[in-house]
Amino acid sequence: MDGTTKVITGIVESTRKEGRYVVAVDGRPAHTVSLDIIDQLKLCVGGAVDAAGEAALEGAAAALQTYDRALNLLAFQARSARDLRRKLVQKGEPAEHVERAIERLTAQGLLDDAQFARQLARSKVASQGASRRRLQQEMFKRGVAREVADEAIAEVYEDEQVDEGVLVEEVARKKVRSLAKLDPEARRRRLYAFLARRGYEGEAIRRAMRAVLDAEEGREAADAIDGE
Numbered sequence: 001m002d003g004t005t006k007v008i009t010g011i012v013e014s015t016r017k018e019g020r021y022v023v024a025v026d027g028r029p030a031h032t033v034s035l036d037i038i039d040q041l042k043l044c045v046g047g048a049v050d051a052a053g054e055a056a057l058e059g060a061a062a063a064l065q066t067y068d069r070a071l072n073l074l075a076f077q078a079r080s081a082r083d084l085r086r087k088l089v090q091k092g093e094p095a096e097h098v099e100r101a102i103e104r105l106t107a108q109g110l111l112d113d114a115q116f117a118r119q120l121a122r123s124k125v126a127s128q129g130a131s132r133r134r135l136q137q138e139m140f141k142r143g144v145a146r147e148v149a150d151e152a153i154a155e156v157y158e159d160e161q162v163d164e165g166v167l168v169e170e171v172a173r174k175k176v177r178s179l180a181k182l183d184p185e186a187r188r189r190r191l192y193a194f195l196a197r198r199g200y201e202g203e204a205i206r207r208a209m210r211a212v213l214d215a216e217e218g219r220e221a222a223d224a225i226d227g228e
Contacts, residue, residue, distance in 0.1 A: 069088065
């Protein structure tokens with residue numbers, strides 16, 4: 001062998017990540033790879049690695065590192081493809097490896113903007129009573145394309161039989177309980193601002209406030225009379 005040729009001296013399973021293997025070259029751990037890479041590059045203990053082979057091994061290992069980091073990010077939090085791409089680049093992953101990871105995850109069904117948008121819409125409607133406009137804003141912030149967001153929101157509203165007029169009233173009814181100690185004028189201001197931040201339109205807010213506050217203030221007046 002000439003001086004540019006090296007030898008694979010070990011291929012052992014990684015103790016840090018399942019399904020990954022550490023390749024030792026000339027006695028030193030060099031790269032972490034998958035079984036697919038071992039098979040693709042025909043790696044074996046005792047095998048010779050020339051300069052071109054080592055470059056291919058290094059490139060495959062680097063691409064795998066980006067893919068694994070993308071998997072970790074998705075395991076921590078569901079993301080859109082655009083958001084995942086931005087996060088990976090921020091962490092210093094090479095753009096070409098990022099694109100390969102995005103393509104691979106999409107082909108595997110692990111990255112799906114439409115599914116992500118539906119899950120996000122269901123979650124925000126159930127937990128926060130989010131309006132259509134608030135959902136659109138949230139999805140835009142998370143990198144979901146407008147047409148994908150709109151389709152997901154429409155699907156969730158239909159599946160869950162969401163009536164935004166009823167929804168805003170339910171949200172107002174829950175919020176007003178925490179404003180019980182305020183005087184009526186302050187309560188109205190705070191409730192209006194809260195519902196506006198949720199993305200509801202002015203007329204929908206006013207209708208909800210009439211329904212909720214009139215009933216609430218009527219009960220307070222009745223309680224005051226009873227207490228006399």
